Amino acid sequence: MPEADEKRKRAHGLLTRQALLVAAGTVFSRVPYADARLKDIADEAGISQGSLYFHFGNKADVAKAVLEEQQARMAGVLLRVTESERRGLERLIRLFSGLAELVATDELVQAGIRLAVQPAIDVEDEARTPYASWVLVAAEILRDGVEDRSVSGDVPIGQMAEFLNEVFVGAQTLAGLEDKWASLPARVRAAEPMIRLLLSPQREHGAA
Amino acid sequence: MPEADEKRKRAHGLLTRQALLVAAGTVFSRVPYADARLKDIADEAGISQGSLYFHFGNKADVAKAVLEEQQARMAGVLLRVTESERRGLERLIRLFSGLAELVATDELVQAGIRLAVQPAIDVEDEARTPYASWVLVAAEILRDGVEDRSVSGDVPIGQMAEFLNEVFVGAQTLAGLEDKWASLPARVRAAEPMIRLLLSPQREHGAA
């Protein structure tokens, strides 16, 4: 059954590629792009450095693959939260804590963050843009919240979305420096009261 | 007068060192530590690469000097704001916008931020700690604010200080990615209403 052989072969290749991706996550989560050694990634994945080039064209491609996977995993959290939670305010809180949990525990996601934040010459912007999209997501949820009365109608949606994004990114940045993101969930939890205060309907927003 | 010569020489040496620092700021503000080339710094300063080693011991030393200068300049803003503003709330707001302005316009400070945020192998923590101190500063100001009634007494000082730090760092991170910090002042301005809302005395803080 040569066809079965083919399949197994290809499957094995995909496994290796997956291992490589995980290894890349480990390495890129620890050191900046320029300091990351392909040799370390290959070693970590248990294959030769040359093999790496069978699966990825070059160093930048590896980084891009990590970024893509990171985005997919973060989008996964969004999806799950969207499905499970009805009301806007809670959805937002859950999204934040869900992302925090993911970031705190998933090395590949941590690697993606590192890569996204630094201007590596060869990893083009295509992969680094998504920060903007999270603002849109937050705005969307806020609008839902206004509709379902979990969020005050006085909230200036756009600016608040931007603000919340800053809060999360700031927490993420600081947690990354402090203890490799282990404290991120705690930080987000600590921020929750302030967020509720800002959004809860019983207060008017006298913006400047 | 050989002594005069000596003096001139030493003065000239300091000038060169200063030029080197500025050049380092320019380069480190643009690319990550590992991508920064001593050659580029030397070129930018208009001296030979070899000379650089007369003024600094090695690459890490240059980075450390940049970090020190950055911290001095940021501390300068704190000093000026502390002197000029009486009431806690306004002092805090002024501090934020003052720092934002500095970051947006001063390449060396931008360089410092870049260096502080990334885990460069050889620039040890000594220089990266200051993030923690800003939380202390914020807490101090908040306490003053409570005392002078510009800040609500219900505000949980420690957590709020941490939260505000996250906001600023988040704005800084995003502005850095977006347009090399040009938009940071605008971001801080946009965040002002939320901050006022959180701190102003006429609302109770019944957070968990």
Added chain:
Amino acid sequence: MPEADEKRKRAHGLLTRQALLVAAGTVFSRVPYADARLKDIADEAGISQGSLYFHFGNKADVAKAVLEEQQARMAGVLLRVTESERRGLERLIRLFSGLAELVATDELVQAGIRLAVQPAIDVEDEARTPYASWVLVAAEILRDGVEDRSVSGDVPIGQMAEFLNEVFVGAQTLAGLEDKWASLPARVRAAEPMIRLLLSPQREHGAA
């Protein structure tokens, strides 16, 4: 009928080998041996790189096969000319123009020339000798020409054969550089009058 299968398989194998040879011709005609990539040859032939090793032992073997085929094709021209032309002088002229035509149009022959001219480490001399043999062929034809009176008896056979060989090789080298041998036939045509002048019987040869 398993035997028929066998036959078909073997035939198919030969086809592939042939395709491989053609592909090698294409690649070796374009770039020096060391720059020729087995991957390019395999791609050009439409098979996998691994398969190439079923048909040839290694890179040098591929080159040797190309050289052999080239020599066979050039010898073919000699054979055809010998059969068709009686008189020595005309035979010589026809041989030159026939070879020129072949070189100008046959990529595999071009590849052979490239390979023969450069000192590739692993394609040993076995394959590169034939230059000498062309001198012998030319001498033989010259002798025939003297006998049939189409070539002057005063011609110093050995040296003239060597000289004619140089002319052809020179034209070949220059045409190769100029336009990938497209101009070789024209060059040979332009050289014809000089050759006739040197060989025609009505003039005495007062060599040193």
Added chain:
Amino acid sequence: MPEADEKRKRAHGLLTRQALLVAAGTVFSRVPYADARLKDIADEAGISQGSLYFHFGNKADVAKAVLEEQQARMAGVLLRVTESERRGLERLIRLFSGLAELVATDELVQAGIRLAVQPAIDVEDEARTPYASWVLVAAEILRDGVEDRSVSGDVPIGQMAEFLNEVFVGAQTLAGLEDKWASLPARVRAAEPMIRLLLSPQREHGAA
């Protein structure tokens, strides 16, 4: 005397560069461009491989420098011959034998020939063109020869120049293959009678 120091330093650098060029000649004269190892060149010159990059930008630059030097040396022969010999025919003969002598004894010139003949991807045409110019030189000399009656007026200048170029290039190619150009002078000497026969004034040229 710091100025003297400067001078000595720079002179030392030029010496190294010169040594590097000679070493490159040795290596490039032996193996094709792609097989030439920068390590071998550096070793041959007695410096580190890294130093090589202080004097030349990259491998292609080294090759280009060799080509330039080769052209200068060959042009030198032309100059000397032009000065020493009055009559066209003798000038031509002397030029050929002078070049042959140079090629046979000068490794750097041999290297230049090797480089000029093979299509190395990164050594651009700028450096490989000069073959054409030799045809012009030959034509010029032939014209002089016609004027001073050392060359027959019936000679078709352009075509004859091209033909003579082919002869020399052919001899050069074959000598290169045979014994690293040692036999080139002998080959040129052997060709001399044929050339004289073609050019000497007492015969008419019935060109096609």
Added chain:
DNA sequence: AATGAATGAGGGTTCATTCAT
């Protein structure tokens, strides 16, 4: 007969650092 996957040696190049002057 053929393929996808893997290997490993080696090459060119970069760059922080040092040295002689």
Added chain:
DNA sequence: AATGAATGAACCCTCATTCAT
């Protein structure tokens, strides 16, 4: 105080070759 020159370690990447299927 400054420079040109030199060093050497290391990195990314290529590519002929091999192996399991």
